[in-house]
Amino acid sequence: MMALKLKATNLGSMPSPADVIFEALREAIVEGELKDGETLRQDHIASLFNVSRIPVREALARLEEQGLVTTQRHKGAVVSSLSLEEIAEMFEFRALVEGEVIRHAVNVISDKTLAEAKAFAQAFAAEPDSGKWAGLNRLFHYTLYKDCGRPYHLQIISKALDKIARYLRAQLVLTHGIARARAEHEGILRAAMARDADEAAALTRAHILGASRSLIGFLQAQEKK
Amino acid sequence: MMALKLKATNLGSMPSPADVIFEALREAIVEGELKDGETLRQDHIASLFNVSRIPVREALARLEEQGLVTTQRHKGAVVSSLSLEEIAEMFEFRALVEGEVIRHAVNVISDKTLAEAKAFAQAFAAEPDSGKWAGLNRLFHYTLYKDCGRPYHLQIISKALDKIARYLRAQLVLTHGIARARAEHEGILRAAMARDADEAAALTRAHILGASRSLIGFLQAQEKK
DNA sequence: GTATTGTAAATTGGATCCAATATCCACTAG
DNA sequence: CTAGTGGATATTGGATCCAATTTACAATAC
Structure with a gap:
């Protein structure tokens, strides 16, 4: 092992595009920028972040698991609202x-x-x-x-x-x-x-x-x- | 609107392949069939369920959000273990x-x-x-x-x-x-x-x-x- | 005019393909 | 024989393509 010391940032744990999108959407929902019941279009979000829909879908799946959005098959995701x-x-x-x-x-x-x-x-x-x-x-x-x-x-x-x-x-x-x-x-x-x-x-x-x-x-x- | 009564199952809320895989993996982890630290290969799971890796990845994303698996970029998912x-x-x-x-x-x-x-x-x-x-x-x-x-x-x-x-x-x-x-x-x-x-x-x-x-x-x- | 049917556009979900990264192992230099 | 290099293989993550479903709306029947 070489003795050279350098502050190595662990590339393996860098946030993936999906992570970035998840965080951004989460933040937007929590801050109220995305209103209750607002629908989230995969295409739209994808083009905002210049990626394909794949990482967007991963982010939405995670948001749904958290209860922040609700998805209906083939209809898309909407910001969850609470009674x-x-x-x-x-x-x-x-x-x-x-x-x-x-x-x-x-x-x-x-x-x-x-x-x-x-x-x-x-x-x-x-x-x-x-x-x-x-x-x-x-x-x-x-x-x-x-x-x-x-x-x-x-x-x-x-x-x-x-x-x-x-x-x-x-x-x-x-x-x-x-x-x-x-x-x-x-x-x-x-x-x-x-x-x-x-x-x-x-x-x-x-x-x-x-x-x-x-x-x-x-x-x-x-x-x- | 027609008067015909029939027990209509709401197709829109039928479980998607991703849902099925999520549930199956969740169950397997909870029941202990998948052991702590065991790595989950996307390809392997996909072929078990006869689907592509896409729904598998969605299931894994949701499991990670729940804390049941841990993912490292490009290394894959392993069953989370608790100290x-x-x-x-x-x-x-x-x-x-x-x-x-x-x-x-x-x-x-x-x-x-x-x-x-x-x-x-x-x-x-x-x-x-x-x-x-x-x-x-x-x-x-x-x-x-x-x-x-x-x-x-x-x-x-x-x-x-x-x-x-x-x-x-x-x-x-x-x-x-x-x-x-x-x-x-x-x-x-x-x-x-x-x-x-x-x-x-x-x-x-x-x-x-x-x-x-x-x-x-x-x-x-x-x-x- | 209203209700219903049919069709086109929009949208989602999944499959396949491709690039980036990690892992493994044989090979080489010392 | 050991440390280290380089390349083959395996695996993940994302892009693109395609099928299935929903939605909007025009056309039709009554």
């Missing part, structure tokens, strides 16, 4: 898992991570551009969770968030959720800094379930119109 | 979610469903063929959960089970888990019939975490050899 009941259930699920995760995290959380979380909370509170709220909100929470040593839990939370992020956005922007979120983030952060795991878990649960009630109420009112 | 830590985490996760689900289920469970669960518990206890234990075990628990009105939770549980079913099998068959499982099932069933949601949840959690300890101990001993 009110389904949205409510997702929030319940998040409250359960995120509550558990933050409890474990707070018991072992480092000062460095706490500082990061604090920075995100402040950035969130100070951000004037409503388009960036959802992202900062997610970063804040994720930072508080990430030391929990439970990668599978984190992955599941992330996938659940992907499915409802579009709706959450509405909750923050359209229901004045931002003001309450600021206050509740402060509380969660304080509990975490005090290493009070049960309090952090309880506040996180309440935070999620509160957002759920607010969003569901908003969507119900919306529906009646 | 001891990962297995332990999956059990923790199951205890959390299944505990929650059975609590909600027991509050609304029908007598009919209880009777079904009882039948599965008895079938499980009486089954001499160890190859069928895992399936009956899963049916018993699923039956107790299914009235909970939370389809997303059930789906997540199902996917989590898929990832560890191979290992669970070993726990039941090789560690005398079957005897304890019989007794614990009885307890869970009794709590459910008494509509004692908290007790059913606590017993379910204990059941899962007990199986986890037993399995992890077994695998650790195995590893040292």
Whole structure:
């Protein structure tokens, strides 16, 4: 073996075109750029990325497995939409898992991570551009969770968030959720800094379930119109 | 519109070849017929099902998204294997979610469903063929959960089970888990019939975490050899 | 005018073909 | 004999081509 040192990037794990397309579509759905029920034409996507339809189809298959799109044989893929009941259930699920995760995290959380979380909370509170709220909100929470040593839990939370992020956005922007979120983030952060795991878990649960009630109420009112 | 009534099977939602292959591979992995680390050759699978590699690749993409196989660019797909830590985490996760689900289920469970669960518990206890234990075990628990009105939770549980079913099998068959499982099932069933949601949840959690300890101990001993 | 049939265009899903990469093994140099 | 090179083989990933199905719409019948 030669002794020459060079920073070798592992070509074998470079993202394939299919990966790139998957990520782009996922992002677009999560960010709400592709609306509920919108149909995704393989040809169109393929020409956007200058590839054939093959990698597009692979990306769509993976998105369907995640529940972000729904496919009907020979009819194509549409962005999945969730009913009110389904949205409510997702929030319940998040409250359960995120509550558990933050409890474990707070018991072992480092000062460095706490500082990061604090920075995100402040950035969130100070951000004037409503388009960036959802992202900062997610970063804040994720930072508080990430030391929990439970990668599978984190992955599941992330996938659940992907499915409802579009709706959450509405909750923050359209229901004045931002003001309450600021206050509740402060509380969660304080509990975490005090290493009070049960309090952090309880506040996180309440935070999620509160957002759920607010969003569901908003969507119900919306529906009646 | 004509009045003729006939039981119309919706052709549009018939399983595609890709669906069939996905299910078959999933089943084979879950049942342990395909071992950890075994590589899956696209050509081989394609000829087994008499199709080209295209639907096989779609199935593999979906399996990878589920975490049942791992792909490396240009090297192909292998059946994912879980470390001891990962297995332990999956059990923790199951205890959390299944505990929650059975609590909600027991509050609304029908007598009919209880009777079904009882039948599965008895079938499980009486089954001499160890190859069928895992399936009956899963049916018993699923039956107790299914009235909970939370389809997303059930789906997540199902996917989590898929990832560890191979290992669970070993726990039941090789560690005398079957005897304890019989007794614990009885307890869970009794709590459910008494509509004692908290007790059913606590017993379910204990059941899962007990199986986890037993399995992890077994695998650790195995590893040292 | 409305409902129904038939046909053309659009779209998906699969097969085949081709290029890029990895793996294996024989060969060579030292 | 060993390390290393080069090329044959196997395998994957993507492009192109083709068949099957859906959709839109024009033509026809009533």
